[in-house]
């Protein structure tokens with residue numbers, strides 16, 4: 078049985094595509110046949126994060142129109158042969174595909190791939206409904222900010238309403254130093270509020286942006302230093318997806334001295 | 348008086364019965380704001396409906412008991428995505444008689460009447476629906492009455508609220524064959 082997982086968030090720019098690219102890659106590295114599906118029609122960028130943008134010939138739209146076969150649209154990753162991308166069309170709108178068509182496409186993929194990750198667009202409209210239509214599980218991505226958490230909560234409600242009860246939370250872009258100073262919600266705060274099981278905590282890390290620039294997912298990096306804590310966090314999510322119990326990374330900043338703590342005690346509230 | 352309800356509105360009730368301490372750090376502030384915001388988002392009731400509900404709950408309860416409005420409290424809490432409405436209504440005293448109902452001495456008689464009416468009324472409820480002639484079941488008592496989930500603790504209040512004079516007299520009711 079293949080697993081069909083939608084990566085979604087409500088709010089834009091919180092890291093859905095970053096997660097889809099890295100989790101897809103990490104699953105492939107572990108020997109699974111993985112297809113990542115870009116459901117962000119009109120604003121595709123999963124291809125960019127994977128560095129596959131120059132190799133796209135056909136997209137899901139041509140497949141659905143019968144202009145090419147599904148295999149012809151799949152872009153194989155040369156660095157990781159277990160991974161393929163099904164690109165979205167860039168010159169169409171989100172209404173160019175229907176939930177039924179998405180289900181058909183993904184169903185066809187289940188014949189070959191054991192993991193299918195669907196990268197959802199932001200929002201709760203047609204594009205979102207298309208992305209969740211084939212999914213059996215969901216990864217809800219949020220950052221520890223008020224608007225992102227609010228939107229994530231809305232998404233959890235909509236997933237439930239659409240029969241997706243298996244939803245896990247990824248909290249992205251945690252800034253440990255800010256949490257320690259009570260300037261940002263902690264992982265526990267966010268998880269408590271959203272009340273769905275936590276599967277990953279990814280620190281805010283410049284390495285994520287560098288890897289995006291290069292079109293090389295963080296988890297591809299050969300040495301652990303290059304992958305950084307964010308890369309490790311993403312690999313841990315994949316292990317948890319596969320049922321392993323992996324402790325969450327300790328993201329608390331190094332303990333500071335007595336004076337610093339004393340100063341914090343008397344600082345003006347922010 | 349804990350009521351388990353579908354998602355309810357927190358914002359309004361929170362404003363009416365402010366609780367908790369004032370947050371200090373921006374982290375506490377944002378968490379508090381989110382909790383209120385989400386209780387609001389998760390409900391499908393408008394603030395107007397919730398306010399109406401609050402008033403009606405108070406109204407109904409005040410009909411039977413005297414409530415201390417100073418110390419009354421409505422609060423909404425989220426427990427694993429289920430919102431629980433808790434109404435904490437300190438009772439000052441029981442009302443001597445219920446407005447619109449017979450006074451104390453009349454009630455005593457009424458109770459006797461009700462009791463008399465109750466006994467055949469209960470045995471009249473068919474145990475099995477099959478084989479019972481359609482005319483037999485009283486319209487107020489469907490075949491599956493009382494349902495498994497019925498809260499019987501309210502029965503006293505319900506009995507008292509029924510004016511026995513409006514009940515059919517079992518002895519003159521032709522259908523009462525038992």
Ligand SMILES: Nc1ncnc2c1ncn2[C@@H]1O[C@H](COP(=O)(O)OP(=O)(O)OP(=O)(O)O)[C@@H](O)[C@H]1O
Nearest residue numbers: 089090091092093094095199250280281282285286
């Ligand atoms: N943990 C992180 N640390 C630093 N930067 C990050 C992190 N996660 C994501 N980013 C950056 O945030 C930006 C948005 O990320 P991404 O495109 O994955 O979000 P998205 O949710 O897919 O956005 P959209 O809603 O537009 O599809 C990117 O520039 C990415 O590099």
Ligand SMILES: [Mg+2]
Nearest residue numbers: 093094117122
């Ligand atoms: Mg994206």
